[in-house]
Amino acid sequence: MDNYISTLIVKFASPCNLNCTYCYEYNTGDDSWKRKPKFFTSENAKYLNERIQEYLNIAPISKVNLIGHGGEPLLLGAEKLDIVLSTIKEGIEEKINFGMQTNAVLVNTDIIEVLKKHNVKCGVSIDGNSNHNKSRVFHNLPTMILSMDIKNFMRMI
Ligand code: SF4
Numbered sequence: 001m002d003n004y005i006s007t008l009i010v011k012f013a014s015p016c017n018l019n020c021t022y023c024y025e026y027n028t029g030d031d032s033w034k035r036k037p038k039f040f041t042s043e044n045a046k047y048l049n050e051r052i053q054e055y056l057n058i059a060p061i062s063k064v065n066l067i068g069h070g071g072e073p074l075l076l077g078a079e080k081l082d083i084v085l086s087t088i089k090e091g092i093e094e095k096i097n098f099g100m101q102t103n104a105v106l107v108n109t110d111i112i113e114v115l116k117k118h119n120v121k122c123g124v125s126i127d128g129n130s131n132h133n134k135s136r137v138f139h140n141l142p143t144m145i146l147s148m149d150i151k152n153f154m155r156m157i
Pocket of ligand 1: 024026125
């Protein structure tokens with residue numbers, strides 16, 4: 001059987017709210033992210049919706065998985081995230097599964113509502129115990145954020 005793409009990874013935001021010292025994207029010398037669009041837009045979402053529909057018409061698969069990625073995808077904010085997800089799945093609600101990879105720092109009640117509305121399955125990046133998370137810091141605060149991650153992670157379950 002031919003190979004067909006079943007999972008798309010889509011960069012919803014190229015910046016990140018964190019500045020992990022080990023981050024391959026931001027802290028290993030490659031600054032090409034600075035020249036990329038900062039955020040995925042509703043226009044991008046409409047275009048993607050059309051392309052997915054075209055693809056599902058020719059590929060021998062009934063569903064695609066779409067993983068929102070970054071940077072940090074929740075930098076879009078609840079309102080824009082809702083618009084983007086609604087637009088991507090318009091007319092193909094039964095044919096698309098949403099996922100998201102997030103550091104969970106920006107999770108709040110509005111975000112949780114949007115994630116639930118679109119049945120988004122989230123992967124949360126936590127490095128390990130508080131010692132392992134020492135390199136996982138904000139841009140201007142040398143602060144460990146593990147407890148915040150855990151708290152937000154528990155709110156998402
Ligand atoms: S949370 Fe991820 S993308 Fe953001 S700085 Fe850390 S490793 Fe990089």
